[in-house]
Structure formats: C-alpha cells, structure tokens
Amino acid sequence: MPRYRMAFSKEGLARFLSHLELMRTWERVLRRAGLPISFSGGFNPHPKMSFASALAVGVASRAEYLDVELEEELGEAAIHHRVSQCLPEGLRLNKVVRVPDGAPPLMAVVNSALYRIKLKARQPISAGELSRSVAFLVQQPAIPVERTTKDGGKKCYDLKPMLFDLHAYTAGEMVEVVAEVQAGSSGNVRPEEVARALVSTGLAVDPHPFQVERLGLFIRKGGENHCPLEVNE
C-alpha cells in the first residue's frame, strides 16, 4: 500500500490538543477528505497512520509528521488540497511526500527535537549572566534531572548525553531557550526538564515554561540532522 508522509503545524488554540485528541482529529480529517484510507483489520478497524513523536498538551509545533497508508496511489498535490480543506483552525498541512515502499516508520528514525522554550525571568537577567549559566550547564560531566513517572513516583536520569545543543537569549522579561534534545523511542527529553536544569545553575527564571514551541523534528545521524521529509536519500 502506498504510504504518504505529511508535515503539519499545530498552533494557536489547537496546541491544547492532547496527543490522543490529535490522533482522533486526524482520523476524522482523513475521513472527511474522502481519502481511500487503509484500515487495520479486526473488530475495531483503525486507519493505518502513525505519528513521529507525541507532543505534550499546550506545546505548539511547526514541524509535526504523520505517515498515512492509502489503498491506492494518489498525487501528492491532490492529497494536499483535499486534506487542507478539512483541517480545523490551528492545524495546517505544510507538505505531503510519497514515502518509498519499505522505508522505516517515522517513529523508528526520528530521534531529535528542537524546542524554543520561553521562561519568565524572576529578576532582570543580563546577557552575560545567561550565557555563563548555559556554558556552565553544558560543561557539567552529568546533568541529573528528576522526572515524575505516570504512577506518581520519581526517577532520576542524566540529561547530559541527550542534550545536543543549547542556546539562550534575553527577550525583555523573558528568557528564550533554544534546545535540541533527544526524542523518540530510545529516550525523550521534556522541555520543562531543560528549564529545571537551567534553574539548577542558579538562573533566576520560573521553572514552569511560559510557552513552548517545537521548531523541528529530525533524524540525527553522525551529528547531522535530516528532515523526515528527505525520504529519497
């Protein structure tokens, strides 16, 4: 069955959709678009679609990816046109590409995410102070971070090997952090964990992010990032 990869954004009020709600919404979008979707078998048939990586409630994104399997071959432009007309406000389709048969699923290859995290400063922070904090953090041999698990327990992990890149800027009363971190099945860093790590250096910001946006999802190979849409290489 032909598989298509869709790049989309999730913005405005739509960023408050949970991952489950987003999946349900896409299922309905694809039906409304009248695409010949392929279904899983069994008593509860579901459209064959899979997402690159779940996005937390409230996080906006300009680079989400979704693979959809169809019953028959259709032009990318036609799919783009039909789907775009059926999307609710806040979701936008950016690109559709045909995925070669046998290409690995999105979830297996996407392993890096780029976030912009806006943090409220608790007191005025100078650019110098901020860059010293960032430099201090990235020079640490280990960055222990605590995570609350689903059952309410706490566990600790080392953020260091999963933090690929970190920059921060002052913007009025905000600090804007741009962080590239590991994502996907072998380990997922949460944006608020990066914020907490910065607070642990003594930076006077609110550890609860004011706003988070995912700027990109990548396939990271040998220190180099590839866009999930580059399917033909």
Add this chain to the structure above:
Amino acid sequence: MRQLLEQEILPRVVKPTRYTGNEWNMVKKNWEETTVRMAFAFPDVYEVAMSHLGLQILYGLVNDNPAWLMERVFAPWVDMEEELRRRKLPLFSLESFQPLAEFDVIGFTMQYEMSYTNILNMLDLGGIPLYSRDRNREHPLVVAGGPCAFNPEPLADFMDCFLLGDGEELLPEVLAAIQQLKKAPDHRPDREELLDRLARVAGVYIPSRYQVSYHEDGRVREVVPTMPGTPARVIRRVVANLDEAYFPSKPIVPFAEVVHDRIMLEVLRGCTRGCRFCQAGILYRPVRERSPRVLTRQAAVLARETGHHEISLTSLSTADYTGINSLVRTLLDTHEGRGVGISLPSLRVDAFSVDLAKEIQRVRRAGLTFAPEAGSQRLRDVINKGVTEEDLVTAVTGAFEAGWRGIKLYFMMGLPTETKEDLEGIARLARRVLSIGQEVRRVKGGKAPTVTVSISSFVPKAHTPFQWEPQDPVPELQQKQQFLKGLLRGKGITYNYHDARLSFLEAVFARGDRRLAPVLASAWARGCKFDSWSEHFRYDAWMEAFQQHRMDPVFYANRTRERTEVLPWDHLDPGVSKDFLWEERQMALAARPSADCRQGDCPGCGVCPGLGVAVDLRGGDNHAQI
C-alpha cells in the same frame, strides 16, 4: 480574554479542549452583525454537553438565520471555575469568548434534576442575579427547556420562562418575538413588555405570572394565572413531521473524547411501549418516524461532514423502527467499506434485537445490554414492560451463541408493589443468564461469560402513571441494595448500584414545587455542584439546606398523593391526559398490561387529539421493495 485564556489559564487546567472551542463545524459569527444573541447553556461538563443531540439541532437551526447567533456555554470543571473566580473573570462562550451576561438570551437545557445546582453556579459565574425578580432589562432573559421543564417548579423563581416541547418548533418563535422588540443590536427591550409578547407564544410558560397557594398541610391548593392573557394551561409544542423537521447537517465535531463520540442519526422520536415509570415515554409522544430515504441521505451527509467512525441510530427505542432491518442493511452497505460502523443505543429484550446486533457487528463489536427492569413477571406486568423471561432467555442464548461473552442487565428496584421475591428474581435471572453463557461456552469455547447487573433506584416522575407513588425511604433502598449485594456475589457476576441518597434528592426535585427554590440556592451556596458526580456529591450540605429552610424532603419523595390532589405541574400539559395516567396506575396495581398504539390499538392517552398530531410510521415506506 482569549490571550489571558491561552497564556495563563489553559496551561493550568485539565483537558483544556473543554474550553478552546474551534472544533470542526463550529459556527463563528460576527457578533456585531447579529441582532438576537443566544447562549445555549448545558449545566454539565463539556463531554456530557457535547453528547446532546438537542444542542446540535438548535445550534444549527438558530445559526442558519443570519440575524441570530447561538454560542455554547457549559459548566466549567472545578479547576477551571477556580481559575475564573480567582481572577474575577466571567463565564464565557466557547465561540467568541463573550461573557455570559452579554447575551440577549441564555437557554439552559434541563436534562436531569441533579444538574440544577450547576445552573445556579453558571448564572453566578456569569455575574447574573440568580432570582428572576432581581434581574432587569440590563440582564439577559434566562429561559430553560428539556424534559425537566415539565415540572420546572423548583426552578420557577430563577427562570424568566420555560419552553415546553420540541425546540425546533418553539425556539424560533421565541427568538423572533425578541427580535421584534429589539430596536437595535445593543438595545434590550423592557422585561415586562418582552414577557407580554412571549406569553402569546404557545408553549412558553412564564412562572412569575402564576400564583401558587397551599393547603395547611403543605399540598398545593391551586395554581392560577395572575395576568390577563396568561393561559391557564401551557401546552407542549410538537414537531408533527420528522422528515420535514430541521436537521443539522454540520454538527460540531469535538476534539475531546465525549460521551457519545459518534454521529447521532435520529431515526424516530417518541416511544409507545408505555413503561409506566418512564417520563420520556409520555413527554415525547406520539411516535414519529423518519423515512428510510431521508435517513440514508442524512447519514451520508453526516458521515461526509463529520468524519466520524460510527453512526448511532438514536431514539428511545430504535429496534421498534418499522423498517429497521432494511435501514441497517442499507447503511452498512454504504458505509462499512469506509470503516464506518453502525450502532444501536439500546436493544429490546428479544431475538429480533440480537439478530440486529449480529448484523451490525460486521464492522464493530460492542457489548450487549438488555433491560428487563424487574425480576418477576408480576412486577414486569405492573410496570408494563412487555418482556417475558422466555424473551430474555432467547435473547441471551442468541447473544452467547453469536460470540458475545459480556452481557449487561439493567434493573430497577423500589418499584411500586415490589416484594422480596421480586428482588430475589433479579438475582435468579442474572444467574440464569450466566449459566446459559457457561452452557454455550462448554460447547463453543471462548472466554468465560460475564454478567454485569446495574440496578437503579426507582424515582417517581411527574406526568407518569407513577406520579402519585411514594419512593422507598433511603434506609429501605440501602437495605435492598445490601440484600442484592449478598445475592449477587460470585464469579462472573458484577453488581453496580447508585447512591440511594442521590436518587432520593432526584425524587424530591422531580416532583417538587416552588418552595424548594431557597433550598436549592442554599445548597449551592454551601458548595453543592456536579451532584451527579459522586466525588462532588455532598449529601450533608443538602440536608443542612433543607433544615435551614424548615423544609422536609420526605414530603416530596416518600408521600403517596391522592387522586384529587393538585400536583405542582398540573398546569403544564404534555398532551397526555391525567385521567389516562390514573387509569394506567390502576392497571399497574392490578398487574395488567396495556396496549401499544404502534399495533393500531389506541390506549386513549389523548396526545393525538390533544395536540392535533398522529402516530407517524414511515419506516416501512420502501420496505416492500427490498
């Protein structure tokens, strides 16, 4: 408002899509360009509210008129309420984030009694005075409809008017009347002038224009209109022809997973089975079916416009639809290739229904639920539930043989004339069903069968043959629950029951009068809200509220009423005569069943001559050709 919501509030509440609006098919109009602005207010949380078909119908109907606007307002969950109150923000609509007080009309739907505290809470969150007498032309007109509007007396002091009957008929006339009196989009007409005008609309009940007097013992003496032009009885409005009734072709598709997360295709309205405890069975008479031709077209439109994965054939009794087999087959043939299934909200207890369920599960498989309602044949005859044990045995045997392993059974307890044997009958039936399942499994294999028994406490309702009957006192209901718990132990059987104290309060308000208003207000002030959500139900606060006003809830719930007693809802007329209800009650006490007019046998309930309508069976229209 929107910025504050996005940046400060929504990140702090659970399930924020309850408050974002912006769903597919939401109608967002230019506020300034409309003349009459109405908020449809559902006094429960989003997931419940968005499962209500009436909302989708009226939302489409009103918004189709360019001069009118309808937006949605629901009860915020407790976390959201706290955020709003802390910031002194008013309750707002989902479409344009307008404060509730900015609307011309707020229309509450009264679906169940235990949502009344939420109604008061929503008015308060909207900054609107609770009592009608404290509101003036600066405030919205507050109206309410739905089944509980047929005994709305506990809310009489809070509402400006009640709308009785099918909203498709009545609401446009109400909005047109308001439009006539509005001189400019931001003008608000004088309230008395507005009520004078609305009093002339059939089906509108203006409680402030009636005087209620009482006997010394607390019973109602009489209810009389106090102004010329006010009808002595307000008669229900009814859609005569369902094929021609307004149909919402673009219902809102929620982001959140709501209770009824599917297309609701209304195949018929009304039910003539005549179960004597059932209020809906009276309030939605007569039976009116949609033609198969209209239904197949509507199903196709809804599937295309919503993208839902399931079409539910909704009504009070879908298996009774005249052409149900051919309708189901046609719908399956059209939709199953696209992964869209068909479902029935309830089944009759018979082999026919099981065959229907088998047909339907070609696409999706759900559990099966049957409602024998009572444990003995005698008691089933009392309530006129035309089901025999043989019917149940045939139905569940068919279900187990077809591969179902989980069966749910619904019963009621505390019904009039109930004895210990009737309760034991419930347990006996449940065990018999389980052993049929085990028998089938021995032959066919598969998973072990399970039977879930859900037992609710009988709540006597206004406008039913049991409206004169007492409810069992709470301790007695609790004893019966424990008795059944003892009988329903063991592997394969699960027993569910509701808090008897909640059923007691429901019984108080279902047949209450105007003197309950201060009790309701006090209970709300003591923090009662979301009463039907067990984690929020505060019985002690309710009892304190009754004591504060020296009101006795037992007077309303546990007292037998006389034939001659003036009932608080006697001036509200659903079309079915009180004499018929009394005759039905007498038949009940004699354990005699009554006729079903579907079979052409008119029991004389009075609704057809009274409302100028007729039973309308269209389901078989193209049946002959298939």
